[in-house]
Amino acid sequence: MTAHLILIGDEILIGQIVDTNSAWMGRELTLRGIRVTGKSSVGDSREAIAQALERAASDADVVIMTGGLGPTKDDVTKTTLAEIFDARMVFHQETYDRIVAYFNKIGRPVSPAMVGQATLPDKAVLLPNKVGQAPGMWFERAGKVFVSLPGVPFEMEYLMTHEVIPRLLATFPTHPVKHRTLLTAGEGESAIALRIKDFEDTLPPHIKLAYLPSLGQVRLRLTDMWEGDVTPETEAQIEAELNVKIAELAAILPDLVYGYDDDSLPQVVGKILAEQGKQFGTAESCTGGYVAHLITTIPGSSAYFPGSVITYSYEMKTKMLGVRPETLTRFGAVSEETVREMAQGALRALGVDAALAISGIAGPSGGTPDKPVGTVWMAVSDGKRTVTRKHLFGRDRLKNIQLTGVYALNLARRFLLGEV
Amino acid sequence: MTAHLILIGDEILIGQIVDTNSAWMGRELTLRGIRVTGKSSVGDSREAIAQALERAASDADVVIMTGGLGPTKDDVTKTTLAEIFDARMVFHQETYDRIVAYFNKIGRPVSPAMVGQATLPDKAVLLPNKVGQAPGMWFERAGKVFVSLPGVPFEMEYLMTHEVIPRLLATFPTHPVKHRTLLTAGEGESAIALRIKDFEDTLPPHIKLAYLPSLGQVRLRLTDMWEGDVTPETEAQIEAELNVKIAELAAILPDLVYGYDDDSLPQVVGKILAEQGKQFGTAESCTGGYVAHLITTIPGSSAYFPGSVITYSYEMKTKMLGVRPETLTRFGAVSEETVREMAQGALRALGVDAALAISGIAGPSGGTPDKPVGTVWMAVSDGKRTVTRKHLFGRDRLKNIQLTGVYALNLARRFLLGEV
Numbered sequence: 001m002t003a004h005l006i007l008i009g010d011e012i013l014i015g016q017i018v019d020t021n022s023a024w025m026g027r028e029l030t031l032r033g034i035r036v037t038g039k040s041s042v043g044d045s046r047e048a049i050a051q052a053l054e055r056a057a058s059d060a061d062v063v064i065m066t067g068g069l070g071p072t073k074d075d076v077t078k079t080t081l082a083e084i085f086d087a088r089m090v091f092h093q094e095t096y097d098r099i100v101a102y103f104n105k106i107g108r109p110v111s112p113a114m115v116g117q118a119t120l121p122d123k124a125v126l127l128p129n130k131v132g133q134a135p136g137m138w139f140e141r142a143g144k145v146f147v148s149l150p151g152v153p154f155e156m157e158y159l160m161t162h163e164v165i166p167r168l169l170a171t172f173p174t175h176p177v178k179h180r181t182l183l184t185a186g187e188g189e190s191a192i193a194l195r196i197k198d199f200e201d202t203l204p205p206h207i208k209l210a211y212l213p214s215l216g217q218v219r220l221r222l223t224d225m226w227e228g229d230v231t232p233e234t235e236a237q238i239e240a241e242l243n244v245k246i247a248e249l250a251a252i253l254p255d256l257v258y259g260y261d262d263d264s265l266p267q268v269v270g271k272i273l274a275e276q277g278k279q280f281g282t283a284e285s286c287t288g289g290y291v292a293h294l295i296t297t298i299p300g301s302s303a304y305f306p307g308s309v310i311t312y313s314y315e316m317k318t319k320m321l322g323v324r325p326e327t328l329t330r331f332g333a334v335s336e337e338t339v340r341e342m343a344q345g346a347l348r349a350l351g352v353d354a355a356l357a358i359s360g361i362a363g364p365s366g367g368t369p370d371k372p373v374g375t376v377w378m379a380v381s382d383g384k385r386t387v388t389r390k391h392l393f394g395r396d397r398l399k400n401i402q403l404t405g406v407y408a409l410n411l412a413r414r415f416l417l418g419e420v
Numbered sequence: 421m422t423a424h425l426i427l428i429g430d431e432i433l434i435g436q437i438v439d440t441n442s443a444w445m446g447r448e449l450t451l452r453g454i455r456v457t458g459k460s461s462v463g464d465s466r467e468a469i470a471q472a473l474e475r476a477a478s479d480a481d482v483v484i485m486t487g488g489l490g491p492t493k494d495d496v497t498k499t500t501l502a503e504i505f506d507a508r509m510v511f512h513q514e515t516y517d518r519i520v521a522y523f524n525k526i527g528r529p530v531s532p533a534m535v536g537q538a539t540l541p542d543k544a545v546l547l548p549n550k551v552g553q554a555p556g557m558w559f560e561r562a563g564k565v566f567v568s569l570p571g572v573p574f575e576m577e578y579l580m581t582h583e584v585i586p587r588l589l590a591t592f593p594t595h596p597v598k599h600r601t602l603l604t605a606g607e608g609e610s611a612i613a614l615r616i617k618d619f620e621d622t623l624p625p626h627i628k629l630a631y632l633p634s635l636g637q638v639r640l641r642l643t644d645m646w647e648g649d650v651t652p653e654t655e656a657q658i659e660a661e662l663n664v665k666i667a668e669l670a671a672i673l674p675d676l677v678y679g680y681d682d683d684s685l686p687q688v689v690g691k692i693l694a695e696q697g698k699q700f701g702t703a704e705s706c707t708g709g710y711v712a713h714l715i716t717t718i719p720g721s722s723a724y725f726p727g728s729v730i731t732y733s734y735e736m737k738t739k740m741l742g743v744r745p746e747t748l749t750r751f752g753a754v755s756e757e758t759v760r761e762m763a764q765g766a767l768r769a770l771g772v773d774a775a776l777a778i779s780g781i782a783g784p785s786g787g788t789p790d791k792p793v794g795t796v797w798m799a800v801s802d803g804k805r806t807v808t809r810k811h812l813f814g815r816d817r818l819k820n821i822q823l824t825g826v827y828a829l830n831l832a833r834r835f836l837l838g839e840v
Contacts, residue, residue, distance in 0.1 A: 011632045013456040015446030016601075016641065018438065022461075026435025036433040038468065041442075041459035044630075048458065055475065111614045133610070152633065154816070181436075190553070194531045210464075212431045213572065221436065288716025289709025292730050296708025299784055299817055306733035307740065310712050313726035316770070320727065350736070364719055396574070397719055 067151030321345030487571030741765030
């Protein structure tokens with residue numbers, strides 16, 4: 001089964017919002033063996049929506065549209081779909097009652113626009129939206145399926161999970177695509193390509209390798225493109241083969257690999273801390289709490305993370321962490337000596353077993369000839385051992401903060417594992 | 421001039437990365453009067469790239485492709501373009517020398533794959549990439565322009581800014597589209613739609629209103645769709661009319677509006693602090709440093725932000741902020757009494773003029789019948805006055821953290837302005 005996604009809305013074309021819906025849908029569909037062969041974004045115009053829909057239907061079995069179902073005037077999706085599928089717009093009492101109940105539940109008045117929200121094409125199978133207003137719509141024509149969903153991410157996710165995916169799997173026989181992904185931090189795409197060239201050259205033709213670089217990280221994804229019949233035996237065989245190949249790949253890059261598939265650095269660090277029964281904290285200057293934020297995105301992080309201090313000013317570094325004024329004056333706030341004292345101060349101030357300290361120049365200004373913008377010092381210490389690193393990132397403030405987050409968590413990971 | 425964007429790469433279709441490139445391009449092109457009429461994403465396949473390119477060329481004057489130019493095997497864009505434009509692949513010494521110089525500058529060895537990177541279609545005008553490896557390529561055919569750029573965001577941004585946009589503006593006469601955007605926090609799309617219905621009904625037909633909702637915020641964008649000739653007089657007239665309309669809109673929603681156009685909440689709060697000459701800090705529990713991170717994404721925030729404490733555990737709240745153990749035992753960590761003491765403790769511990777304290781249950785677990793997941797208490801205090809608020813958000817951990825960030829910064833903004 002193949003799917004094409006259509007994102008509707010001027011705001012996506014002019015870049016006022018970043019589309020995250022289609023990545024979520026791509027991931028969920030792929031996991032279930034539904035191959036996404038294309039995506040398109042169009043504005044809030046009848047002609048553009050109609051054209052995108054016909055093109056998509058010529059390429060794929062299923063067309064999933066999001067957006068353009070809101071109560072406001074700029075949304076034209078619904079009436080365009082009624083025209084395309086030759087349907088009449090009718091008031092749907094059950095949907096209206098559900099919307100009224102939803103508003104009552106969240107304690108808000110029901111706006112008159114909700115009558116419009118409950119007026120829907122009579123040829124659509126309605127997919128009840130229990131977490132918002134507009135229902136999803138399911139149309140069929142000439143063996144193809146067309147689904148329209150609201151653009152609000154959690155409403156789309158709810159309807160995909162509870163309505164669309166179960167119905168798709170019931171309508172079309174699927175053929176699971178298998179992936180395994182190796183997660184690396186600390187090297188670029190080209191350097192990795194060089195190290196794994198021999199591995200890549202000897203991959204069988206039905207296994208595809210993709211490099212997925214992001215800030216400070218590269219994910220290496222192996223995909224099995226098996227086209228033959230899938231029996232329980234071939235499926236087990238494919239899975240075993242992918243596992244062997246991913247292990248081979250990990251063995252070539254032991255210094256860079258931090259996890260697999262859906263792991264993330266904060267999660268991997270958290271898992272190590274939980275296993276070692278250690279309490280961990282941060283003392284952050286240029287990252288301003290970003291690393292603590294990453295750590296606390298993980299559910300249950302309170303088990304190993306009691307707190308942090310963010311010391312942006314000289315005075316705070318002295319007052320909260322006991323960094324000596326002489327150290328700051330002599331070596332500067334961005335120096336090995338300062339992050340060393342910050343880490344040791346954090347161990348005392350937070351009462352933790354291991355602490356990470358960071359000080360740098362995030363930019364865009366504040367650089368000097370010997371400490372340009374993007375210079376970052378970091379230290380991890382457990383009181384007995386302190387490991388420090390210096391990095392030189394770029395000129396973009398937000399990227400410097402994010403890159404520092406990746407490198408700092410990876411340093412903490414390797415420190416805790418005794419690799420550095 | 422109209423443009424169509426094509427994002428190339430399996431990783432985008434299967435959702436392993438979120439495409440942020442096209443939002444950036446959409447914003448930059450729109451600002452310069454280049455109308456983005458569509459976007460498509462295709463996999464790393466010759467047929468898909470070729471088809472997307474022909475379709476795009478039938479819709480728009482300019483087709484801009486990103487991705488698929490890396491040195492690794494899964495990238496096929498370049499040879500596909502050579503086929504389409506009937507070009508030969510030739511080694512380009514100047515590009516090779518530039519790549520070698522780039523590698524020398526960043527202190528990395530030159531990989532043999534770089535010979536491939538410097539092998540390029542002979543019919544392309546090469547756009548030198550000073551911040552990476554693969555150059556951009558510019559093709560022309562039958563009055564249309566086709567541009568291919570690397571998918572790495574900062575390389576794409578560099579080439580768009582320094583090469584593509586200046587060349588496009590020189591090639592096609594443009595017609596600036598004017599936008600003004602009003603930024604609101606604290607109400608949903610439907611409630612706002614109800615309040616501004618009369619305003620919306622009386623908008624002239626060439627001014628379009630769009631609702632751009634995101635977590636906790638709705639941006640209201642007015643776009644002038646003037647189709648006639650643009651002279652300096654009409655341009656001034658359009659701008660004046662948009663300004664009048666945006667002021668009318670702001671007057672209807674004085675309690676919700678926090679800024680205009682490219683403003684952001686952290687920037688607006690920072691501006692107020694700088695103007696009032698105040699030092700500000702946070703004491704964060706469930707947000708784990710996220711609010712401090714938002715504040716410090718703004719360049720120059722060190723002028724008004726000396727630091728924060730993140731007190732995730734009971735003990736830290738007591739030790740770092742002086743919250744009384746009785747308060748925690750009697751009312752719980754997530755209570756008005758606790759955030760009040762946290763804010764007052766932060767004023768003392770950080771030595772700041774105003775402090776924001778947050779404590780809540782981010783989830784997914786940890787809720788109780790009277791304090792369900794998503795319950796968040798926040799307080800702002802300047803020592804004389806303390807304002808508290810309780811919110812009940814949803815069940816998703818990351819969304820709860822992000823929503824809390826928006827509401828907390830907005831509360832701080834209104835507190836500093838004396839509105840609450």
